[in-house]
Amino acid sequence: MLDNIDYNLNYNLDHSTLLNLYQSMLKPRLIEKKMLILLRQGKISKWFSGIGQEAIAVGVTKALDTDEYILPMHRNLGVFTTRDIPLHRLFSQWQGKMGGFTKGRDRSFHFGTQEYNIIGMISHLGPQLGVADGIALANKLQNKNKVCAVFTGEGGTSEGDFHEALNVASVWSLPVLFCVENNGYGLSTPVSEQFNCKNIADKGVGFGMESHIIDGNNILEVYSKIKELAESVRKEPRPILIEFKTFRVRGHEEASGTKYVPKELLEFWEAKDPIINFKNYLTENEILDDALDNEYKAKIIEEINEHLDLAFNEADIIPDLETEIKDVFKTSEFDEIKKSASTKNIRFVDAISQGLEQAMEKYKNLVIMGQDVADYGGVFKITDGFTDKFGKDRVRNTPICESAIVSAAYGLSINGMKAVVEMQFSDFVSSGFNPIVNLLAKSHYRWSQNADVVIRMPCGAGVGAGPFHSQTNEAWFTKTPGLKVVYPAFPEDAKGLLASAIQDPNPVLFFEHKALYRSVYQEVPTNNYTLEIGKANILKSGADLTIIAYGATVHWVLEVLENHPEISAEVIDLRTLQPLDTDTVYESVRKTNKAIIVQEDSLFGGIASDISALITENCFNSLDAPVKRVGSLDTPIPFQSDLEQQYLGKSILTNVILEIHNY
Known part of the structure; x- marks a missing residue:
């Protein structure tokens, strides 16, 4: 036998160890x-x-x-x-x-x-x-x-x-x-x-x-x-x-x-x-x-x-709805850090860079990972100079392997650290989809382990980048319980919400529209301040209709309204898509009695559909017109500029706003 x-006798293990191995x-x-x-x-x-x-x-x-x-x-x-x-x-x-x-x-x-x-x-x-x-x-x-x-x-x-x-x-x-x-x-x-x-x-x-x-x-x-x-x-x-x-x-x-x-x-x-x-x-x-x-x-x-x-004698679990919903995310107190009086007029891209840099200074256990983020500074130069200040241990170039890096970010969180992962383009997240929706999203609900991970998502069209570098794919993740999804439109919001996302112990998908990086300027506080995730912002008060938007579409809306001063529209910048600030949306719609939701993503299956349904279910008696959605064509995003402009919902936005305003 x-x-x-x-069983080589050269292992030199004493009898106690041998018997312990057998029992084990x-x-x-x-x-x-x-x-x-x-x-x-x-x-x-x-x-x-x-x-x-x-x-x-x-x-x-x-x-x-x-x-x-x-x-x-x-x-x-x-x-x-x-x-x-x-x-x-x-x-x-x-x-x-x-x-x-x-x-x-x-x-x-x-x-x-x-x-x-x-x-x-x-x-x-x-x-x-x-x-x-x-x-x-x-x-x-x-x-x-x-x-x-x-x-x-x-x-x-x-x-x-x-x-x-x-x-x-x-x-x-x-x-x-x-x-x-x-x-x-x-x-x-x-x-x-x-x-x-x-x-x-x-x-x-x-x-x-x-x-x-x-x-x-x-x-x-x-x-x-x-x-x-x-x-x-x-x-x-x-x-x-x-x-x-x-x-x-x-x-x-x-x-x-x-x-x-x-x-x-x-x-x-x-x-x-x-x-x-x-x-x-x-x-x-x-x-x-x-x-x-x-x-x-x-x-x-x-x-x-x-x-x-x-x-066997332990009682069966009695389902409790409140507990089930509460446990999807790790509960944490929002640590509000007020904005400083000192400000500087900077671009969207600079606000993201500042927010990351100040977070690296604040959290010594924070690691940034992504393709070319180290000495090269990332393809958008957001982490340019970071290795000089924080070293290559904390600002890490990764091989082209999104799945392993997202999983590794989860491992860092398990072992007491924080991680920010940059997807070079949000389109590439498909290669890391599984660990996001099955590890990060389900972790706290399954076994009470938080996933202290932020995934930065440079996204969006308008820059002629074609079908593999232009998607705004937030709907892939707003559908998944356990993920927070942030999508700012302005530099000030971007910096404050990024600080909050890094502070938050839950997984956050942080969308950054590439077309805004170097085109939008704003006076931004110089300190490391926070903005609460899940709170929308009313940019304009109005009485005629409510327009709900986020990301680049906020700027589309403001441009149309600037050209049509006769329209008294209440403009809501969602800023956060999950959790969604439904209270602000409902209050506005009940006041104006009309609603338009604008997204850049292709129309079918996007978050505008859910917001439309929520408004219809909760504000039906207040509506004087059908809830209208504006989105892009149900096609991949083309490269050529005229085709791209035709694709984007921006091309029909003015007509839709006028239609609902005059309904």
Whole structure:
């Protein structure tokens, strides 16, 4: 039997450590056996088995310090048990009870816990690797001399996030252990259909990264090698790619079964069971006997049953609407900083730059990341000179990998820092869409972890940049609960709202219209002041109609009204799209009895549609005319100037305002 796994005696571990490793593997195995019974009884809804792979989760966790972050997957029960999470909390989590970690809002291991330095995965597996980059970057910037370990499976290495995260970690020399469990199949797809190299570890060469192959069923090899690598990485920060050779002997989840696996392959790996083989090794070396083994099992089973009773006896969650809505965002008190009397006439672009610079001075834990933002100063020169003042550690050029950088920003937040990410153009955010809408947006709601991240979005048409550099895509994000969306029209607002966005512990999409950067000037206070997110601004009072706009469209509206002084229009600059200041909108519409909403985005599916619906639902009895929307054509944005002008809703705005005014 021992021929199946080579337990080299050169590991030089004392008997106490060996027995502790055995008990630590035995615990998740016995829990799983119980869970499989409960699954058949319908007392839990789903189970992802890690039977046969306990040596990896336990060995890695044992090798790390308890204050070092681990980012496990859904087969790494041994990570949670080895960190000594009370079992009743795990059982409550799996039953959707309040005693778990997500208030019944997510299942399985889709949660994190700062108390135990564990950050759980989401079903979109890849972003987890980038989160580890951010955690490791925070460790490095704060000189913590800590390592971070992140898990993925062989299937996850096919995702773009895997390559992005490894590349970033290598370029930045981040102290991350990338732990890949090569367990043979991604659901039913064998490794031969996942990649065409012999070993996953071979991919490390392409990233200039050290890599190792470890027998994932050998607890002594896993524990000893990871301990050795972790100690080395703490002294010499760098990423390491580790491939654990193992196998998933049960289905992807229990309902899928293993019929697609050849019988002889299953038999081969069942003979390499990490617990049975290690038990035999300990027994043959007179370290463990049946009596002690039975004592261990009895104690663990007693603990399981005791904690199951606690979880089963816990009351079911009673839905509370107020709590559900409140928990979408982290509650924080707005810290109002008054504007100084001292002002300077500056451009929109200068206001953004000033706001960033003053935030960097105020928050020593703030990092700016983006393509070309360092010495080059960004394509719009907003961070020009920042590296001279703040250094390249805090003003970081990134590879072209939006997804990994957004994920890393989340990792920075998890590890106590703040991040501002610049999308070179808002159009490019599509490459980082997943971590924004699934990590940042859902984080606080899922497990009470804030995401202290601002994503700057240079956007908009009017500059002849064509369909890939001109979108104003705010509607992608106003639809997603958990994201705040800010879209200023003036330099003064831009600076104050940016300061508030950076102050806010929640994720903020901050839209900056490129056509305004160097065309709009304003007297702007010189200090680092704040403006409350979620408050609209009435730019003009009027009695005839209400015009609601934001961003560049505010200037379209003001231009039309300047040419038509006979129109008494109340102009509302929303400034913030999420949360939306509906009180100001409703009050104005009830006064003027008419409403027009103007957006630059293509008309269908934009936020103007929602505002129109809200006005109709809440102000219907006050309306003397149909609510009118103005937006751009439902086409991509063309490059040629005449085509672009035809595309923009500005071309019809005057006629619409006159139509509703005269209705």
